[in-house]
Structure formats: structure tokens, C-alpha cells
Amino acid sequence: MSTTTATDLAVQMRGITKAFPGVVANDHVDLEVRAGEIHALVGENGAGKSTLMNILYGLIHPDSGEIHINGKPVHMAGPRDAISLGIGMVHQHFMLIPVFSVGENIMLGREPVTGTDFYDHSRARKAINDLTKRYGLALDPDARMGDLPVGLQQRAEIVKVLYRGARILILDEPTGVLTPQQTNELFVVLRDLVKAGKTIIFISHKLREVLEISDRITVMRRGKVVGHLTTRDTSEEEIATLMVGRAVLLRVDKKPAKPGAVVLKVEDVSANSDRGVPALKGVTFELRQGEILGIAGVEGNGQSELMEVIAGTRRSTGGHILLGDRDITTYDARTERDAGVAFIPEDRRGTGLVLSFSIAENSILGRERSLTFSWHELVLKLVAIRDWARKLVKEFDIRTPSIDVAARNLSGGNQQKVIVAREMGSKPKVLLAAQPTRGVDIGAIEFIHRRIVQERDGGTAVLLVSAELDEVRSLSDRIAVMYEGKIVSIESPDTPEERLGLLMTGGGKAREGAA
Amino acid sequence: MSAITDILQLLVTANLWQVAMVSAVLLLLPALGGVISERSGVVNIAMEGMMLTGAFFAVWADLNWHSPWIAVLVAMIAGGLMALIHAVVSIRFRADQIVSGIAINIFAAGLTVYLVRTIYGLQDVGHVVPAEALPTWDVPLLSAIPFIGKVVFQQNVVVYIALIVLVLVEIVLFRTRLGLRIRAVGEHPQAADTAGLNVYVIRYGAVITSGLLSGLAGAFLAIGVSNTFVPNMTDGRGYIALAAMIFGKWTPRGAFVACIIFGLGEAIYANNSTIHVSQYLLSMLPYLITLVVLAGLVGRSTPPAADGIPYAAGSE
Ligand SMILES: Nc1ncnc2c1ncn2[C@@H]1O[C@H](COP(=O)(O)OP(=O)(O)OP(=O)(O)O)[C@@H](O)[C@H]1O
Ligand SMILES: [Mg+2]
Numbered sequence: 024m025s026t027t028t029a030t031d032l033a034v035q036m037r038g039i040t041k042a043f044p045g046v047v048a049n050d051h052v053d054l055e056v057r058a059g060e061i062h063a064l065v066g067e068n069g070a071g072k073s074t075l076m077n078i079l080y081g082l083i084h085p086d087s088g089e090i091h092i093n094g095k096p097v098h099m100a101g102p103r104d105a106i107s108l109g110i111g112m113v114h115q116h117f118m119l120i121p122v123f124s125v126g127e128n129i130m131l132g133r134e135p136v137t138g139t140d141f142y143d144h145s146r147a148r149k150a151i152n153d154l155t156k157r158y159g160l161a162l163d164p165d166a167r168m169g170d171l172p173v174g175l176q177q178r179a180e181i182v183k184v185l186y187r188g189a190r191i192l193i194l195d196e197p198t199g200v201l202t203p204q205q206t207n208e209l210f211v212v213l214r215d216l217v218k219a220g221k222t223i224i225f226i227s228h229k230l231r232e233v234l235e236i237s238d239r240i241t242v243m244r245r246g247k248v249v250g251h252l253t254t255r256d257t258s259e260e261e262i263a264t265l266m267v268g269r270a271v272l273l274r275v276d277k278k279p280a281k282p283g284a285v286v287l288k289v290e291d292v293s294a295n296s297d298r299g300v301p302a303l304k305g306v307t308f309e310l311r312q313g314e315i316l317g318i319a320g321v322e323g324n325g326q327s328e329l330m331e332v333i334a335g336t337r338r339s340t341g342g343h344i345l346l347g348d349r350d351i352t353t354y355d356a357r358t359e360r361d362a363g364v365a366f367i368p369e370d371r372r373g374t375g376l377v378l379s380f381s382i383a384e385n386s387i388l389g390r391e392r393s394l395t396f397s398w399h400e401l402v403l404k405l406v407a408i409r410d411w412a413r414k415l416v417k418e419f420d421i422r423t424p425s426i427d428v429a430a431r432n433l434s435g436g437n438q439q440k441v442i443v444a445r446e447m448g449s450k451p452k453v454l455l456a457a458q459p460t461r462g463v464d465i466g467a468i469e470f471i472h473r474r475i476v477q478e479r480d481g482g483t484a485v486l487l488v489s490a491e492l493d494e495v496r497s498l499s500d501r502i503a504v505m506y507e508g509k510i511v512s513i514e515s516p517d518t519p520e521e522r523l524g525l526l527m528t529g530g531g532k533a534r535e536g537a538a
Numbered sequence: 539m540s541a542i543t544d545i546l547q548l549l550v551t552a553n554l555w556q557v558a559m560v561s562a563v564l565l566l567l568p569a570l571g572g573v574i575s576e577r578s579g580v581v582n583i584a585m586e587g588m589m590l591t592g593a594f595f596a597v598w599a600d601l602n603w604h605s606p607w608i609a610v611l612v613a614m615i616a617g618g619l620m621a622l623i624h625a626v627v628s629i630r631f632r633a634d635q636i637v638s639g640i641a642i643n644i645f646a647a648g649l650t651v652y653l654v655r656t657i658y659g660l661q662d663v664g665h666v667v668p669a670e671a672l673p674t675w676d677v678p679l680l681s682a683i684p685f686i687g688k689v690v691f692q693q694n695v696v697v698y699i700a701l702i703v704l705v706l707v708e709i710v711l712f713r714t715r716l717g718l719r720i721r722a723v724g725e726h727p728q729a730a731d732t733a734g735l736n737v738y739v740i741r742y743g744a745v746i747t748s749g750l751l752s753g754l755a756g757a758f759l760a761i762g763v764s765n766t767f768v769p770n771m772t773d774g775r776g777y778i779a780l781a782a783m784i785f786g787k788w789t790p791r792g793a794f795v796a797c798i799i800f801g802l803g804e805a806i807y808a809n810n811s812t813i814h815v816s817q818y819l820l821s822m823l824p825y826l827i828t829l830v831v832l833a834g835l836v837g838r839s840t841p842p843a844a845d846g847i848p849y850a851a852g853s854e
Contacts (some may be wrong), residue, residue, distance in 0.1 A: 082732065082851070101851070103734040118729035120722055122843070131722050132733035140714040183733075 032094065033058040033191050033222040034079065039088035041074055043432065045424025048074040049085070050246040056191075058093070061213060061223045063233040063254070066243030067266055067464040068436025069422035072226050073115050075243075076193045079224075080112040081105040092191070106132070111189025113180040115196045115226075115435050115462075116372065121169030126151055128168050129183045154182055158212055170298070172323055173200040181212070192216065193224045196435070198232055199462045202322050202490050210236050228436070228464050230259045242266055267466040277476045280500040283312030286484045287333070287453050292342030292352075293508075294332045302328040304508035305342065310453065315475065315485040317499030317516075319492060321527050325508040326488045327369060330457045333486070334366040335359040336374070346453065360389050365451035367442055369458040369488070375442040378431040382423060383412035385430050386445050411448075419444040420470065436463040443471055447478060454478055457488045472498060492520060541815035545806060548813070552688040554805050559689055560763060562794075562801030563700040567755035568779035569786070569793040570707050571748030576788060577711060578744035579724035581846040583639035584624050585752045586776025587646030592617040592756025594650040597663055597767040606672045610757045617753020618746050620646060625745040629738055632848030643776070651769045663767045672696055672762035696758040703751065708790040720744055724842035727849040737849050752776065778825075787839040803827050 034056040041049040048071040056062040064072050077083040079090065081099030090097055092108050099105050105112075119128050126147045135146035151164040160178050168176065177197060184192055194213075198206045213223055213236060227233055233240060234254060242250040242265045250265045263271040287310040296302035302325045310316050320326050331337035333344060335356040344352045346362055354362065368374040376385050387393075387408055392400040396408050412426040421440045423433055430438055439462050446454065456475065460468045475498060479485050489495050495502060502514045504526040512526050512533035525531040548554050568585035575582035592613035599612035620642055627638040654663055674694045681691040690701075711717040719740055722730040727737045759775075760767050778800055779793075786792025803823040810817040 080732070101734075101736075102732050103736075106734045112732065114732065118726070118732045120726045120729055122725060123718075123722070127718060128729075131718065131730065132735055134715045134718060136715050140710075140716055142713060142715050142718055187734075 031057055032091070034224070035091040035094075036075070036079065037089050037091075039075060039078060039085050039090075041071075041078060041083060041085045043424075045428070047246045049078070049088075052088070052243070052246070052248050054241055054248070056222060056224055057239070058222050059217060059220060060238040061217060061225055061236055063237035063240045064224060064226045064243065065228070065230070065233055065240060065262060065266060067245075067422070067466060068440070068462075069245075069434040070243040070266075070464075071246045072243055073195055073434060076112060076195055076224065076226070079105070080110060080193060106187055106189075109188065109190040110193065111184030111187055111191070112193040113177070113184060113195060113197055115199070117176055117180055119168050119176055119179065121167070123168055124164065125162055125166050125168055125171070125179050126164035128179060129164070129186050131183075133187055150186065151182065154185055158182075158185065158215060160212060174202070174205045174322070177201060177205075177209075181209075185216075190220070191222045191224070193226075195226045196228070196462060197225070198227055198229060199435075200490075203492065204321075206232065228462065228468075230262050230465065233262065234259065244268065263465050266464065271465050271469055275472045275476065275497040277498075278480075280314045280479060282314040282500070283482065285309045286312050286347060287486070288343075288345040289329075289333065290343045290345070292329075292332060292339050292344060294328050294337055294339045296328055301340075302508050303332065303339075306505075306508070306510055307342075308503055308510055308513070310484045310486055312484050313479055313482050314500045315479050315487055315498055317487045317489070317495035317502045318505055319495045319502050319523055319527055320505035322490055324505045324527075326505055327457065328508075329505070330366070330368070330455050330486070330488055333359075333453075334364060334368075334455055336366075336368075357389070360449075363452035364455065365446040365449050365453070366455045367446045367457055367459050369461065371439050371442055371461075376430045376438060379429055381427045381429055382416065382421065382433070382441055383409055383426045385441055386412040386415050386426075386448075388445065390445075390449060415441075415444040415448055420467065436467060439463050440467060440471075443474075447474055451478075451483060454483050454485045456485060458490060459487070460489075460491075460494065492523060496520070496523075541813055544813040544815075548806060548809055549802075552685045554802075554809060555685075555689040556692065557808060558798065558801040558805035559693060559697060560801075561804040562797040563697045564755055564759055564763070564775055565779045565782055565797040565800055566700050566704065566794060567758070568748075568752040568776050569782040569797055570703060570790055571751035572780055572783040573786070573788055573790055573793055574707060574711070574720070574744045574751075575748040576783065576845050577724045577842055578720045578741045579727060579842060579844040579847065579849070580625070580628055580741050580745050581635040581639065582621075582624065582745065582748050583636060583777070583780055584620065584642035584646075585748065585779050586772055586774065587639075587643035588617040588620040588749045588752035589756040589759070589776050590643075590646045590650055590770070590772045591620050592753030593760035593771055594653060594756075594767050595753075596757035596760045597666060598653070598657070600666050600670055600761050601664065604670050606670055606757075606761055609761055610672070610754060613757035613760075614750045614753040617751075617756060618749040621746045621749020621752070622742075624749075625742050628848060629741050629745070632850065635846050635848075647770060650767070654767065654769060666761050666765045668765065670761075671765050672758060694758065694762045696754065696762050699754070704790055704794055711790065721842070724844055727844050727847075731849075731851060737851070741849075784839055784841075788841060799827060 032055050036054040039049050039052040052075055066072050074083060078085045081102045081104050097108060129151055130147045135143040137143045148164045155162050160182055162178055162182060225237060237254045240252040240254055241248055244266060289306055289308050291305045291307050292303055293305055294303040306329055318326050328337060332339045335354050339352060343350055351359060351362060372378060387396050390396060397403050416426055419440045421437050443459055460471050475485055487498055496516055499516050502516055503510045504512045506527060506529050522531060568589055572582050572585055595616040596609040596613035600606060600609035624638050624642055627633045628635040672694055677691040681687045719735055723737050723740045731737050782793045782796035782800060785796035807820045807823055810820045
């Protein structure tokens with residue numbers, strides 16, 4: 024049907040097949056990307072998107088299939104070959120070295136040197152400054168990578184790829200950790216890059232973004248390509264249906280909340296960030312049984328710290344937290360769990376999972392001493408654990424060949440589902456959900472949203488933090504807006520987006536006098 | 539407490555420091571090897587075995603060819619080959635690096651005893667004649683400086699070599715492209731791989747370098763200090779070097795400071811006739827220092843993030 028010749032194609036992948044133990048991640052996949060376009064790759068969690076891109080980048084060797092770059096057949100022995108062909112990739116999970124400087128991270132593999140082999144700091148700095156100026160991506164080359172917020176780390180990843188002179192850019196879920204503003208900034212950059220003659224492959228679960236930025240779309244499902252779409256002629260519904268194989272409810276259906284007694288009382292709580300500066304400056308609010316309190320705010324205004332303090336993984340420097348009438352301020356994570364507080368942390372690979380453990384083992388993390396899973400807190404009931412894990416996998420549609428697969432080998436979204444399943448499965452009194460749907464596909468978002476509402480209706484008190492304002496607005500019964508470590512206002516969920524945006528950036532007048 | 543005043547008196551004599559320097563260098567070379575290996579992400583506790591192998595082959599080569607320099611070369615190759623085994627097992631076959639290290643240490647102990655028996659029979663190996671041992675050399679002019687001259691510039695040539703290697707390793711690791719790459723591979727091999735580096739080549743190189751340096755230390759011990767080979771003559775030095783590396787927070791200069799402290803402990807023990815305290819207590823000194831140090835006197839030290847974790851390309 025198309026009249027493009029092979030030379031117009033920057034990337035042509037034909038019949039790519041890759042099997043992992045128990046699962047065919049790519050099953051005769053064809054992908055054609057035209058030079059100078061933004062090509063979106065979408066599909067459910069575990070559909071095989073990252074695998075396909077890792078093959079294109081030379082990190083994974085396909086079992087069969089061929090790759091043509093700019094019309095020429097190529098063989099990739101490793102990323103080095105891909106780099107020399109002008110391919111660059113920003114990975115779903117960042118490939119950054121936290122203890123290195125931003126400059127060293129960007130230069131790595133193509134470092135400027137003086138004399139025999141001495142790393143040339145000033146040339147490195149200059150190269151980065153040139154790049155960042157050209158593309159409007161401000162970055163301090165001397166900052167320590169680990170100290171940067173995720174938005175800037177993301178930016179460093181892109182600069183890294185540009186520095187290597189990539190003409191074909193693969194971006195695997197680059198917006199997963201970005202706020203809407205940051206996403207808009209990224210899109211400006213991507214459009215500039217296309218103008219400068221680059222070709223971009225863009226992966227995202229946020230269909231609105233896909234429609235906004237891409238020219239064409241390839242849809243994958245369970246390892247196969249199920250559709251090629253032209254962005255102009257399609258809609259969110261069509262993509263979603265292709266991806267999931269059924270119509271997806273794109274908004275949350277819920278009845279009004281019936282709040283009960285107060286379960287969680289946070290009184291004037293303060294805490295420091297990892298860098299030792301105050302991140303919470305006297306936060307006060309109440310959370311009732313059977314309600315969802317959403318926290319809106321620009322990332323880095325204390326939301327993460329608040330969740331951690333309540334979950335018992337960060338020490339508070341002042342104030343009190345009451346669960347019912349028990350003071351749990353000084354409880355550690357385990358005692359909190361026992362008291363009925365469940366926590367979906369935002370950093371799924373760092374704190375949510377033990378990556379080398381199997382799904383079964385991960386599914387009881389934190390509950391291994393409970394009598395359901397052990398005899399007298401001593402010996403694990405393996406059969407019970409396996410039954411439990413199987414039940415969760417089924418219920419939450421975790422895509423995996425078996426419950427013995429290491430969490431590391433799950434796709435990003437399925438890792439997230441394991442955590443959500445575990446935490447919701449514990450029948451908590453209070454559910455702390457930080458970015459619960461980060462990186463999961465729309466089918467799973469719909470499911471997780473429905474489950475959160477179900478938990479609420481069952482009497483659980485839910486505290487929700489999300490970078491997606493839409494998610495906060497559609498799920499919450501009340502919205503607390505955080506700004507600079509304080510709750511500046513508590514709003515109703517039908518508050519206009521503009522007003523929330525204003526409050527989130529320090530403007531506007533509080534409605535309820537900060538609770 | 540007369541023992542303490544005895545020790546303090548000893549500490550101001552250049553003689554003690556001169557001896558301490560030799561002991562320190564015997565630890566420094568394998569410690570630097572450990573730093574390089576672990577900075578690239580391969581845990582290496584096999585310095586003991588590599589050093590012991592080096593010691594034997596130094597003596598063997600020296601008795602055969604009557605040249606300390608050929609002996610040093612042979613010792614380094616022997617240490618390097620032992621390291622190659624560790625590299626293949628832990629990089630290529632991704633086996634547990636501690637287990638591999640222990641196996642090499644045991645293997646080296648057995649191998650050297652076996653070689654002594656088969657080559658030299660049951661009697662001892664025999665002595666290297668002083669003329670064919672590694673020479674001491676007074677650096678002109680500098681050796682005349684009071685105190686420092688005696689401690690630093692009237693030493694065996696290997697001491698000079700070790701000090702040069704120390705400076706080199708420090709510069710290479712933290713100032714050069716190669717060093718950046720070694721550290722990248724040890725911190726986050728996947729990031730290094732995606733940046734186009736060859737993780738395996740870098741790790742092989744680093745582990746083999748640690749073998750070369752340990753082999754050199756073995757040669758120094760055998761044909762610079764003792765002039766003979768005795769089974770198990772390294773006497774745990776490879777392990778103390780490991781402690782020095784950790785004490786020094788995986789930096790060359792930190793390891794050097796640690797080696798000096800351990801070296802002083804050993805020198806004080808060697809001088810026990812002048813100290814009024816049980817020599818058994820004194821003999822524990824270096825190890826006691828090691829334990830106290832490891833128990834956290836130096837504060838928490840974090841190893842390279844991917845230290846000890848085998849890398850398999852293509853898996854997250
Ligand atoms: N190294 C591996 N070992 C075993 N199985 C793997 C490995 N990598 C991926 N898989 C499996 O291959 C399938 C495809 O995974 P992939 O990461 O490509 O999905 P994805 O489309 O990127 O999903 P997501 O949107 O969740 O990131 C999944 O079932 C996953 O479990
Ligand atoms: Mg993926």
C-alpha cells in the first residue's frame with residue numbers, strides 16, 4: 024500500500040523473532056521507520072517493545088530476522104555497532120552512573136582526551152554546553168548525577184545520545200517519570216530534533232502523547248505487530264482497542280465516597296530530604312475510612328518524603344502520625360505493615376522489589392512472617408506462597424511464563440503490577456499509593472484504578488500521589504495540593520485544572536486554610 | 539605503661555620505618571591490584587595465592603637463569619596466569635567470585651608445595667645467592683637526607699617500583715579515560731555496555747593486572763626479602779592487602795596509608811626484643827589493627843556498586 028522506497032526508511036526490521044524461556048517476546052516482528060519521522064511504538068506491558076528496541080540497539084541478539092539501516096543490511100554484535108551506525112537509545116530504566124558527574128556520564132565511551140589518555144574536563148564541559156545550548160536542554164556538567172531529580176537525569180540521557188551523534192533516536196518510555204510540563208518541554212526538543220534531520224522512535228503508554236507527537240504508530244500485542252496506523256487518521260479509542268483487544272474505559276467510573284471515621288491523622292509533620300534539607304515543613308491532614316485523598320503537586324515538593332514518613336521508611340523531624348488512636352510516628356516499616364499500612368513506593372526497582380527474587384518471593388515481601396505464609400514466623404509455607412502468587416498473577420494479569428521468573432526479567436509494567444498486587448492483596452487499613460500506574464499500560468491502568476476504588480468502597484483509606492494530574496482528579500474524593508513541603512489547600516475533585524496548576528506553583532488562595 | 543613508651547621510642551627511629559616500608563610495600567602491590575580489580579567490578583581475594591605462586595616461580599627462575607629480572611618477569615607471568623583463571627571463572631563463567639578466589643588460594647598453596655617436592659625433593663629449595671637477589675639501591679643525593687633518606691631512598695628497587703606504581707594507579711584511575719572506563723564498568727556495567735564499552739575486555743585487563751602486581755610482590759618477598767622459598771611464605775599478606783584496600787576505600791592513596799600502618803605494626807613486632815610486652819601480644823598487632831579498622835574505625839566504606847556481580851550482556 025505504501026510507495027516508500029527502501030532508502031526512505033531509516034530503520035527496517037523484518038521478521039524479528041526472539042524467545043526467552045517460556046515466552047516469545049518478539050514473534051516475526053516487522054517495523055518500518057521513515058527517515059525524519061517520529062514513530063510511536065505502543066502496546067501492552069510485556070508486548071515486546073523494549074525487547075525489539077534492545078535488538079535494534081544491539082543489546083539483545085535476535086533468534087532470527089534482519090535489520091536494515093538506511094537501506095543497508097546490518098549485523099549488530101553489540102551497542103558499539105549500533106552507535107557507529109548512528110543509533111542512540113534512552114532506556115526505559117536509566118543507564119546512568121550515580122557517582123559520576125553529569126559530564127562523565129555523557130562523555131563515557133567517547134571521552135575527549137589530552138596528552139596520552141588524560142580525561143579533558145574543559146573540552147567535555149564545552150561540548151556539553153554547546154549541545155545543551157543548541158537544543159535548549161540546560162544541564163550542569165559538574166553536578167553529581169545521583170543528586171539530580173529524574174527530570175534532569177532524563178535530560179542527561181538525551182544529551183548523552185545526542186553527543187554520540189545519533190541520527191536515529193530510540194526513546195523507551197521517556198515520559199514515564201516526567202511531569203506534564205516536563206513532557207511538554209521534551210516534545211519541543213523532539214520537534215527541534217526532527218527539524219534537524221533526526222529520526223525518532225518513541226515508546227509511551229500515554230496515548231494522548233502518542234497522538235500529539237508522532238507521525239505514525241506501530242501497535243504490538245503479545246510479541247506480534249497487530250497494526251500500523253497513521254496518527255492523523257486514528258484516535259485514542261482505536262489504538263487502545265488494538266492494543267488490548269477490547270474497548271478500554273478511558274475514565275474512572277465511581278460512586279460518591281462514603282467516608283467513615285478518621286483512620287490516619289498527620290499532625291504538623293516535618294522531615295528532611297535525602298540531602299538533609301527540610302522537605303516537609305509542617306504537614307497536617309486527616310484521612311478517613313473509605314475515601315481517596317489525592318495529593319497534587321509538582322514533583323519534588325515533598326510528596327515522596329511524606330509517603331515515606333508515613334510508611335516508616337523515613338524518619339520525621341517533628342510532628343505526629345496517628346493510626347486510629349495509636350501514635351505510629353516512630354514505627355518502622357515492618358511495624359507499620361503489621362498495623363495495616365500498605366505502601367506502593369514510587370521507585371519500583373529500588374525499593375519495591377528484590378529484582379533477583381522470583382515473583383512468588385516478591386509477592387510476600389514484608390509479609391513473610393504472617394501466619395498465612397509461615398509456621399510460627401519460622402518456616403515458610405511454600406505451597407501457600409505459590410498459591411497466593413498464582414492468584415495475584417491471575418487477578419492482576421501479570422504477564423509472565425511462570426511465578427518462578429525473577430522480577431528482573433519482567434517487563435517494566437509487569438514489575439509495577441507485582442507491587443500493586445502485593446500491596447493491595449494485604450487488605451490494608453491505609454493504602455499509600457505513590458505513582459501506582461507509572462509505566463503500566465492503559466488496560467492495567469483501568470484495572471488498577473478500578474481496584475483502588477474497590478478498596479475504597481471496602482473501607483480502606485487511600486492516600487494517592489501521582490504526577491498525572493488527570494489521575495489525581497479522576498480518582499480522588501478530595502485533593503490536597505502540596506507546594507514546598509506544605510499542604511497549601513484542600514480542594515474538591517472537580518476543581519478546574521487551571522486553579523490546581525496555580526496552587527501547585529505557589530499561586531492562588533487556599534480554600535480551607537491548609538486543612 | 540612502659541610498653542607504650544617503648545613503642546613510642548621505637549617510632550622515632552629511622553630503622554623501624556625503613557623496615558616498615560618494606561613490609562608496607564609487600565602489602566601495597568597486591569592491595570593496588572585489588573583496587574584495580576574491584577574498581578572494575580570483580581571481587582578479588584586471590585591476591586594471596588597469586589603472590590605465593592609468584593614467590594615460588596621467582597625463586598625457581600632465579601635459580602635457573604641467575605637473574606633477578608628474569609625472575610621478576612616469570613613471577614609476574616605466573617601471578618598473571620593465576621589471575622587469568624580467576625578472570626575466566628568469574629567473568630566468562632560468571633561463577634561466585636569469592637568462591638573462585640578461595641579456590642585459587644588453596645590451589646596456589648597446593649601447587650607450590652607440589653612443585654617444591656617434585657623439583658627439589660624433600661629438602662628445601664635452597665637459597666638465592668645475594669648477588670642474584672633483587673638489589674637495594676641508594677638514590678644518589680636523596681638518600682643523604684636525614685631520616686627520610688634512610689626510610690625512602692635506601693631501599694630495595696622494588697620499593698621504588700611500588701611507589702611509582704602507586705602514583706600511576708592513582709593517576710590512571712582518576713585522571714584518565716581508561717580509569718573512567720574501569721570505574722564505569724565497576725559501577726554500572728550495563729550503562730558502560732550501552733555506552734559502547736567492552737565490559738569483558740576491561741574486566742579481564744583489570745583482573746590480570748592485579749595478578750601481575752601480586753606476582754611482583756611475591757618476587758620481592760622471595761628474592762628480595764627472604765632469598766628463598768618456604769611453603770606458605772606469604773603468610774596471609776594477600777588477605778591483609780585486601781583489608782588495606784577496604785580501609786583505603788578502594789583508592790590507591792587510602793590503601794597506601796593502610797599499608798604503612800600495617801607495615802609499622804609488623805616492624806614493631808619484629809623489634810620485639812626492645813619492648814617489654816609479650817611477643818605473642820605484639821604478633822597480634824597487625825591483625826588487631828586490621829580487625830579494629832574493618833569494624834568501622836574508618837567509617838563506612840562503600841565498594842563500587844557492581845563489585846562482585848557478574849555481568850551478562852543483554853539482561854536487565
Ligand atoms: N532478559 C529476559 N529474560 C526473560 N524474559 C524476558 C527478558 N526480557 C524480557 N523478557 C520477557 O519478554 C517479554 C517482553 O518484554 P518487554 O520488556 O519487551 O516488554 P515491553 O513491551 O517493553 O513492556 P513494558 O511496557 O511493560 O515495558 C515479557 O514477557 C518479559 O517478561
Ligand atoms: Mg518496556
